[in-house]
């Protein structure tokens with residue numbers, strides 16, 4: 020059997036935390052091999068070992084049959100291994116070509132030969148159907164394009180084994196389809212691909228084999244043709260996973276959030292929320308479905324006081340909260356799981372413990388007479404970390420060091436613990452694995468069952484249909500339809516989201 | 528955790544040693560005896576009570592200037608205006624010292640307070656502009672340095688003197704000078720200011736690490752968006768951070784006005800203390816305790832250097848080169864961290 024990559028019993032330890040515990044990964048030539056695992060399972064660590072960014076504490080690496088010592092990424096390059104990182108490593112102000120040749124510039128007589136490089140980049144791009152403009156500036160191109168630049172970078176350096184670290188996390192559904200085509204083209208040309216992901220759909224669609232790891236341990240390698248999403252999910256999480264969430268019937272209470280005739284402008288001064296009306300009652304989850312950019316962000320920011328509304332009114336339990344400062348709105352009983360957890364949700368350079376009191380730090384018992392009680396703060400943090408299963412070495416670890424799913428669990432713990440009457444969840448499961456998604460959905464439903472109002476905004480139709488009790492479709496800043504998730508289909512929602520009017524039922 | 532703390536401590540120490548090492552190469556190449564040079568430096572800084580007194584006196588304003596820079600830095604701001612705030616603080620302290628006749632228990636604290644308020648007001652302007660109009664504080668604080676220099680010169684000439692070059696001496700009741708400290712240090716110019724500076728360091732540590740306000744200031748410094756989301760008043764915190772930083776700088780000026788000089792003279796150029804404060808903060812790791820040590824290093828280098836030309840024939844310019852080398856190596860601490868991690872790996 021011919022393997023291009025063999026990682027045998029790889030072990031990697033950080034301090035006294037074992038990130039990779041004797042993991043074996045064998046990749047055949049010309050296959051797309053999935054590396055599947057929850058957030059924090061150790062996927063990136065294993066690949067960083069292969070790419071020479073980390074040195075393993077045990078085990079053996081063979082490339083094309085030869086035992087190698089990959090002491091740094093240059094060695095990996097020479098062995099034909101290229102990596103497209105989870106976070107791109109591009110210089111924004113450089114052009115595509117300049118980024119690609121960075122570090123291995125072609126020169127003629129001591130001068131960089133940019134024309135030659137551009138030609139080579141263009142040829143490579145055409146060969147694999149990447150459609151990248153070699154002269155475009157990085158800051159001017161989309162995230163999807165930037166990812167292709169990263170791919171070109173590895174190809175330009177002659178890689179024939181490509182590692183993709185969660186490439187689809189940042190892409191739109193259409194870009195994902197395009198990336199899948201690119202990967203297929205790459206394999207056709209004889210490249211081998213390791214695809215890190217926790218999206219089961221993608222694995223079923225493009226991969227030949229899949230290696231599952233869980234909490235740093237290798238669980239095994241399967242042929243994709245012989246398995247199914249439920250089996251993979253169970254292997255990855257270590258127990259059966261429910262894709263559908265069970266819910267008790269709705270116990271509708273009084274209106275908690277009432278929005279009337281709301282108008283909000285976006286940062287450029289264009290009307291983003293356009294005379295919108297919406298009511299969310301106690302004991303229900305209202306899901307907002309819509310294509311990104313139809314006013315969802317501005318709607319949430321107006322409710323939470325992060326931007327000013329132009330006109331209209333927002334009330335919480337009958338009390339006017341329109342354009343109050345954020346703190347007043349928080350104190351009135353609004354919890355908010357923000358869309359961008361790095362920008363809004365956390366102070367990444369604070370310990371995770373201090374992040375747990377981001378809105379309440381000034382109150383008793385965390386603060387007494389202007390002095391913080393770190394003892395009570397960290398007690399609270401320990402309790403939430405336990406209760407919400409936040410996996411972190413300890414509560415003093417910087418929030419930055421946690422994986423996305425654990426950061427999100429921490430935020431949810433913090434917001435739910437404040438016991439708000441209205442919980443706003445914006446894209447609460449973006450980039451998370453099935454285990455974490457299930458956990459978060461359960462928590463949202465739990466809030467609803469306790470008689471809280473929940474407003475869910477998501478671009479994932481599955482999620483909206485699964486979790487919501489009512490779906491409000493937003494289009495161009497207006498709620499254009501309210502539908503019952505049990506009586507609608509993805510197709511119908513898709514059409515409504517694209518602006519087509521509803522035929523049968525009247526628009527509410 | 529503890530190993531990273533060790534690294535944080537080792538990096539500046541190694542940087543200083545490397546600076547000293549390269550400095551001796553420079554001395555050798557230029558034909559001076561580095562051993563004689565450094566002996567003179569050491570002697571000039573700590574050789575007897577007089578020199579120790581002078582070194583501590585020089586350390587005092589460095590501590591406060593370093594605290595000012597570090598406080599701003601820890602709250603996400605880059606205060607290049609410490610120099611200007613220091614000059615204005617110096618001016619204000621002397622003004623109060625000259626203009627009032629009060630018992631010492633009131634007069635001295637009042638003069639220090641005036642310096643703090645003046646420095647704070649001077650820093651309020653860039654803070655306000657940053658918070659409300661997103662004007663970058665580096666540009667404004669640099670400009671404010673020049674304004675401070677010339678405004679203070681004009682006031683010295685036209686208000687504090689009659690078109691003269693310096694103000695009157697401050698009243699004894701506002702002075703930090705101490706016959707006791709002078710007498711135990713062979714009549715150096717050591718004054719009580721060092722106590723003020725150490726208290727300043729404790730205040731900075733306590734404020735940032737222990738108080739509710741400090742939590743808020745740090746949060747805003749790290750991530751304004753998250754702080755806004757969490758209900759903090761971002762604008763007010765930016766201004767407050769700048770104002771507190773300016774207050775430290777103003778008190779640094781008071782150390783000169785009420786302690787070392789007892790008056791203020793027309794200045795041809797900047798004192799340099801405010802700018803050195805940036806290096807002090809950097810070497811001290813923006814940490815109150817670290818700043819006490821790095822300010823002492825700077826004080827010792829500055830005072831000890833005076834001895835080098837007379838007893839080792841090394842020109843003062845070379846001393847400036849050594850100081851610059853140390854700053855260089857701290858600034859390139861990345862290199863040292865890399866070396867350290869290499870050593871650690873090989874040790875394993």
Ligand SMILES: Nc1ncnc2c1ncn2[C@@H]1O[C@H](COP(=O)(O)OP(=O)(O)O)[C@@H](O)[C@H]1O
Nearest residue numbers: 033038057058059060061062063064065420422
């Ligand atoms: N440099 C590091 N130092 C300490 N712990 C780390 C480091 N890198 C990763 N970890 C920890 O190792 C575990 C695996 O991380 P990672 O490989 O990034 O997971 P993922 O499968 O999500 O890519 C996580 O718990 C993470 O916190």
Ligand SMILES: [Mg+2]
Nearest residue numbers: 062063105184
């Ligand atoms: Mg990862």
